[in-house]
Amino acid sequence: MDDLFHIYFYVNLHYYTDSGHLTMLARLIQPIQNLWQTGGILIPVVMLLAIIRLVIGTRFITNRFIKQVIVGSLVSHYLLMFIGGNTFTYYWEGFAAYLCLALISFGIPIYNKLSHPIPYIAPATAIFVALVLPFVSNQNYLNSRLFPNNPMITYPTAVTSHPQQYAIRFGNIIQHSPHAKVLNFGVLDLGVYLTSGTTPPTKYFSINNLPTYKPMHRAQIELVRHRQVKFVVTRIPYGTQLNAQPQKRYQVLHQNYRVITKQSAVFEDHIFTYLLLTRR
Secondary structure, eight states: OHHHHIIIIIIHHHHSOSOTTSOHHHHHHHHHHHHHHHTOTHHHHHHHHHHHHHHHOSSSOOOHHHHHHHHHHHHHHHHHHHTTSOOOGGGGGGGHHHHHHHHHHHHHHHHHTOSSOOTTHHHHHHHHHHHTHHHHHOOGGGGSTTSOSSTTTSSSOOSSSSOOOHHHHHHHHHTTSTTOOEEEOSSSOOSHHHHHTOOOSSSOOSOOSOTTOHHHHHHHHHHHHTTOSSEEEEEEETTOOGGGOSSHHHHHHHHHEEEEEEEEEEETTEEEEEEEEEEO
């Protein structure tokens, strides 16, 4: 429990942010600036207009206390989300409820002004938004089991009817060596501990997005340097070689371990080659 608290709470809170040089005000402005640069500025603009409408309007929500709760929750949500300094675009997904509230606040007056209101327009709109729009704006379903031959399973796309994801393939290989130790090296958890049924040999069982936390990196490098695990799983950019990676940790890995199998796949619009290595 001490390791769990240390890694997932203390370390993440103190080392995760990469914008410690920014002032508090700059950290809060930066998310809006990033959305402007990526073309997503419409989301906060609509929410801001909706909040202004809530505060000064008297038709949509009339209770002052409810208005205070909504505005207060939005402000505190924004502060807690971005005050740490990171501004990943997916953080804005947490504001979906406020965006829906904004759309409702603008839609109700328009609907009320219609000379001939359309029957069942409210439930029909809700069904459309819930069931249709997600498939238009988010096509992750194309990378699901419904479409097994997709680049998130293997790249280039496999010609077999049921290609295996790299973690499953690697896990099956590792299971042929009972009690073997495995290390997820240099990257986020790739899922091989689960598929191989093994327990990590160190509390630093993967590398979180913490480039400034050196103990985590040193612990993994020492395990590899002294060959204390039989198998190592990692990934490198597609089309490159392990010994050509600029990071020192990959040079240590190449000196002590050899690749026994590999598989490429797409992850977050980037192509990686996943490697399973064993001791030299």
